[in-house]
Amino acid sequence: MRLSLPVLLASLLTLSACGGGGGSSSSSSDGGGATPASGPVSLGTVIMPGVTLTATRTSALVPGATATFRVTSSDPGIASLEVLIGVDWETAQPATVVTTGAGIWDATVTLPNPLPAEAAMLVRITGSDGNVCETSRTVYRL
Amino acid sequence: MSGTQYRCVATNSAGSATSTAATLTVSGLPTGWSTADIGSVAATGSASVTNGVWTVTGSGADIWGNADGFRFVSLPASGDLSITARVTGLTVTNAWAKAGVMVRETTAAGSRNAFTCLTGSNGSSYQRRLSTNGKSTYTGGPAWSAPAWVRLERVGARFISSVSADGTTWTEIRRENITMNVAVQIGLAVTSHANGQLCTATFSNVTVISTLPAAN
Helix, strand or coil: CCCCHHHHHHHHHHHHHHHHCCCCCCCCCCCCCCECCCCCEECCCCCCCCCCEEEEECCCECCCCEEEEEEEECCCCEEEEEEEEECCCCCCEECEEEEEECCEEEEEEECCCCCCCCCEEEEEEEECCCCEEEEEEEHHHC | CCCCEECCEEEECCEEEECCCEECCCCCCCCCCEEEEECCCCCCCEEEEECCEEEEEECCCCCCCCCCCEEEEEEEEEEEEEEEEEEEEECCCCCCCEEEEEEECCCCCCCCEEEEEEECCCCEEEEEECCCCCCEEEEECCCCCCCEEEEEEEECCEEEEEEECCCCCEEEEEEEECCCCCEEEEEEEEECCCCCCCEEEEEEEEEEEEEECCCC
């Protein structure tokens, strides 16, 4: 099954809603602590059966240090995927993204120091039809 | 004034007579506004304003991809500008039915545009087409449905998309530069995302600010 953009958009909607709100987090933003790696976090709801997107932080969250994330899609029909870390799309730092399998991407980025509470993982995906979807989730919620 | 009750008084040499009260209702569109279906639509839309409530019906497959299908009620504008509206209602013809405020370069289906909208049941979003006949880009906003406020501003090439639950506290979805002609169309856009069906959206508190006179 190929993932069309409407499905893609739907699948990411909850993620964008979570990330768009920004705001405070119960996690520290003073750059002093490290947060251990997270378990898988669903990036959104699923409209078409079998289509899910999931993000996992695969390293500790240490301001100033390298962090790694894995984004997976149950459908490989995404032409490209970009990951950025920051507080907005224009100043966020791009992560190095490698495809490690069908519908699996690993992102590596050096985290800002300090890491603001509102810092988000920003994801931009281009569907097989050429349309683009942007969404985000606060890093401390991953 | 629309909504006001009026009585007619007729007077002649025999005296005068007063009619029963009648309420004057003014509908249509304010001066300068026009409405049209954009792109391929299978049902004709409409737009009217009654007592400050804008009712827009629109068909069309979507505002998306490289060509749009929807109803647009718009005003020519130019330069720096903003449009704000409260989407008070939206018929959920589809989870991706959309109603919101749009700045559009032309009325061609593949025109460059920017659009802040509410969807049927997929929350708020900011969309745009950065090049004529090009693909579209989506950025999700808060997961709100109508009623909620939507806003789009342009300052120079800078577009800012925001939404608000109460019209006071605003959440910015996205800001970015978009190359677009100085002279544009600005207004309200509605698509049913179910071509052939009409989606009805209602708006209030529609406010347009443009710092330069519209180019003719």
